Amino acid sequence: MRFVSAAAIVFVALGAHAAEAPADLVLRGGDVLTQDPAHPHARAVATRGGFIVALDGAAEKLVGPKTRVIELQGRAVVPSLTDAHAHLVGLGFAAAAVNLRGCVSAADCARRVAAARPNRGAWTLGRAWDQNRFADGKFPTHAALDGIATPVSLERVDGHALWVNAAAMRAAHVDRTTKDPAGGKILRDDKGEPTGVFVDNAMSLIERAIPEATAAEIEAAIVRGQSLALAEGLTEIHDMGIGGDVTAAYARLAAAGKLQLRVYAMGAQSDADRLLAHPPVHAQPGAMFTLRGIKLYADGALGSRGAALLAPYADDPGNSGLVITPAATIEKIARTAVASGWQVAVHAIGDRGNRNVLDAFAAAGVGPAQRFRIEHAQVVALDDIARFKRLGVIASMQPTHATSDSPWAEKRVGKERIKGAYAWRRMLDAGVPLAFGSDFPVEEPSVVAGFRAAVERGGWTVDQRLTLDETLRAFTTGAAFAAFEEAWRGRAAPGMAADLTIFDRAAADLVHARADATIVAGRVVYERR
Numbered sequence: 001m002r003f004v005s006a007a008a009i010v011f012v013a014l015g016a017h018a019a020e021a022p023a024d025l026v027l028r029g030g031d032v033l034t035q036d037p038a039h040p041h042a043r044a045v046a047t048r049g050g051f052i053v054a055l056d057g058a059a060e061k062l063v064g065p066k067t068r069v070i071e072l073q074g075r076a077v078v079p080s081l082t083d084a085h086a087h088l089v090g091l092g093f094a095a096a097a098v099n100l101r102g103c104v105s106a107a108d109c110a111r112r113v114a115a116a117r118p119n120r121g122a123w124t125l126g127r128a129w130d131q132n133r134f135a136d137g138k139f140p141t142h143a144a145l146d147g148i149a150t151p152v153s154l155e156r157v158d159g160h161a162l163w164v165n166a167a168a169m170r171a172a173h174v175d176r177t178t179k180d181p182a183g184g185k186i187l188r189d190d191k192g193e194p195t196g197v198f199v200d201n202a203m204s205l206i207e208r209a210i211p212e213a214t215a216a217e218i219e220a221a222i223v224r225g226q227s228l229a230l231a232e233g234l235t236e237i238h239d240m241g242i243g244g245d246v247t248a249a250y251a252r253l254a255a256a257g258k259l260q261l262r263v264y265a266m267g268a269q270s271d272a273d274r275l276l277a278h279p280p281v282h283a284q285p286g287a288m289f290t291l292r293g294i295k296l297y298a299d300g301a302l303g304s305r306g307a308a309l310l311a312p313y314a315d316d317p318g319n320s321g322l323v324i325t326p327a328a329t330i331e332k333i334a335r336t337a338v339a340s341g342w343q344v345a346v347h348a349i350g351d352r353g354n355r356n357v358l359d360a361f362a363a364a365g366v367g368p369a370q371r372f373r374i375e376h377a378q379v380v381a382l383d384d385i386a387r388f389k390r391l392g393v394i395a396s397m398q399p400t401h402a403t404s405d406s407p408w409a410e411k412r413v414g415k416e417r418i419k420g421a422y423a424w425r426r427m428l429d430a431g432v433p434l435a436f437g438s439d440f441p442v443e444e445p446s447v448v449a450g451f452r453a454a455v456e457r458g459g460w461t462v463d464q465r466l467t468l469d470e471t472l473r474a475f476t477t478g479a480a481f482a483a484f485e486e487a488w489r490g491r492a493a494p495g496m497a498a499d500l501t502i503f504d505r506a507a508a509d510l511v512h513a514r515a516d517a518t519i520v521a522g523r524v525v526y527e528r529r
């Protein structure tokens with residue numbers, strides 16, 4: 001220590017002074033799962049100015065006359081809980097749409113729709129139907145909804161298909177002469193008439209006729225979604241594929257101090273050219289809103305057989321799914337993004353979709369420094385897992401997808417390919433960086449459901465289960481890394497963001513816990529009553 005610089009002395013002096021000032025908030029008497037391997041548990045944590053300033057005894061010493069003290073009484077605290085793949089506006093709108101989750105038939109869904117009022121102009125929007133829950137397992141048709149005279153558009157549970165009535169098809173000018181768009185499919189009867197189900201890119205034929213949400217409706221949806229996410233204990237979400245209108249709404253809410261949940265966002269594929277024309281703005285520590293990624297779609301989803309597979313579906317031998325964005329297009333965008341500093345995240349569900357993305361990234365010169373991501377990485381050829389590691393591609397996965405899809409996933413892909421499906425354990429063992437999320441509103445926004453799905457897998461393909469510690473890392477430090485935030489988020493340590501979730505019980509039973517309180521930037525933004 002002979003050559004201590006002046007800067008180091010100043011830093012130490014400031015640090016010592018700062019540590020003596022009273023804290024804004026002290027949590028004590030609990031078990032803070034710090035996610036810091038050098039110091040995995042702390043009994044207390046102190047925050048000031050939106051950041052953590054001390055742990056343990058040093059934290060307890062910072063209680064001053066104005067400090068708020070929360071007695072944890074043994075409860076677990078997790079720092080920086082993040083949903084690394086979510087759709088907040090979708091969650092807000094979903095809360096306002098007709099909920100068809102759990103419907104057991106087309107008629108059952110139609111009854112729920114008929115009981116509701118139009119919720120977007122003259123249209124009635126609904127969500128979360130799943131024909132796999134119907135007794136016949138078949139896609140529904142418009143006929144079941146034709147008792148309703150106004151347009152009805154209902155999104156499938158995975159967001160990859162719309163089921164509409166005749167009024168909606170009339171409003172959208174869709175009939176037997178309408179051609180299937182590239183990467184999409186209009187389901188038809190044997191006379192060639194549309195049956196009312198529009199898959200993947202064909203959804204846009206209907207969507208363009210639905211009145212657009214106003215700026216005020218978007219802001220209201222964000223605020224509604226934010227309350228739901230905070231109540232689950234989330235302190236940040238990665239919002240996947242937002243348009244310019246949503247970006248503007250976030251910016252307005254952040255400027256007005258109304259954004260209480262941190263948002264790390266990816267722009268929509270349709271905005272890629274516009275976004276790539278300028279380098280992204282890199283977030284300062286403590287930022288509430290950041291846009292520095294672009295979200296692309298390689299393929300569709302497994303439930304609607306839109307996921308692109310290397311060989312045909314096991315339960316649909318003529319069909320290998322849909323390539324939504326060709327590898328050459330992904331490569332071109334990736335190359336530009338590498339040069340300009342944008343992060344690229346690509347939705348890929350099938351083994352063909354995943355391989356296309358890996359091929360495109362490799363050809364574009366992507367390496368670990370870029371931290372490019374594959375969203376879902378749901379069915380991956382076993383040979384391709386090592387390529388994630390080599391290219392430094394983050395596997396951004398959603399544990400609850402495995403438990404939701406387990407009743408039918410193996411029927412789609414068969415015995416062999418299921419080994420690379422929802423294969424978190426294989427990814428982790430291969431050294432692939434993991435980030436976990438829920439894809440809400442596709443799944444419920446519950447992060448605890450994510451813990452449980454990762455640790456227990458509903459008893460399905462249990463060789464891929466993770467430990468609770470491994471699971472927490474993917475929802476905290478893994479998610480922070482996937483957003484270039486690891487210097488100031490992800491762990492509980494002095495200097496890190498004061499983003500803390502207090503659960504209602506000790507760490508041992510976290511898979512059944514509920515959030516008691518959520519703290520973002522040192523402010524208690526949710527408390528369970």
Ligand SMILES: [Zn+2]
Nearest residue numbers: 085086240439
């Ligand atoms: Zn998604």
